[in-house]
Amino acid sequence: MTESAWHKEIKGWGVVTEISLGNRRADCQLHCGKRAEVQARPLPPAEVTGREAHTDLWILDCRAAHRARRLIVWSDPQFGTLLRWERPWQGFAISKRPVFLNLELDLRTGHGTFLQVTRWVFDGYRATGTGQIHTASALRSWMRYGLPPTGHLTVAL
Template sequence: MTESGWHKEIKGWGVGTEIRIGNRRADSHLRGGKRAEAQSRGLSSAEVMAREAHTDLWILNCRAAHQTNRLPVWEDPDLGGLFRWDHSWQGFAVAKRPVYLNLELNIHTGEGRFLEVTAWTFDGYRTVGTGQVHTAAAMRSWMRYDIPLAAEKPAVR
């Protein structure tokens, strides 16, 4: 299978790629020791559970869903960052590891936004939840140099 430009970009933000663990591998090794799995498509629940044995976090390419307003993110003064993901990847309902949704990323400029999911609920085809927005620059710095992520106020879209 050919690797997408997005997948190569995200993997490159870590300090190592294609980390072998037994007969599996993680896509990227982060400076702080965590292993990341970058995913551009939904997986079955069984596949999510199997991959969680060798990864510490998920980075999901949700740019198309965000661009077509199937994944809006907004700020609530009482609750913080909220999101609704229509036609979400239901296999991730079993995920136990932290999840980061890539909302926007311009591979040429490096600018973009990610949503760190703090809680989510799957209901049929829709997922709703809470999260914190981070810039692509902050994500790169965290993955490459272990600089802690700080929450940003999301822009209303």
């Protein structure tokens, strides 16, 4: 399968790409040593579980769902940043690793937005939860140089 431009871009934010781990591999390694799996499509639960044996976090391409308003993120004064995702990628309901949802990314400029999911619940064909917004620039700096985008990121991971 050919990698998309988005997949290549995100992998390139790590310090090393294509880390072999036995008969598996992780897409990239971050400055801190953590391994990221960059995913542009849904996976079945068994595949999520299998990949979590060799990865420390997920970065999911949710740009289409966000553009179509199936994935909505908003700020609430009482509860912080909230999310609602209609028809989410069900396989990730069992994920035990941190997840970052790419909401927007302009591959020409590098500008974009990511949501670090801090909690979510899958209920039928909807996922709801909370998160923390990061710019693409901040996430890229964290992955490549170890500069945390906020004081909370290193705690969550």
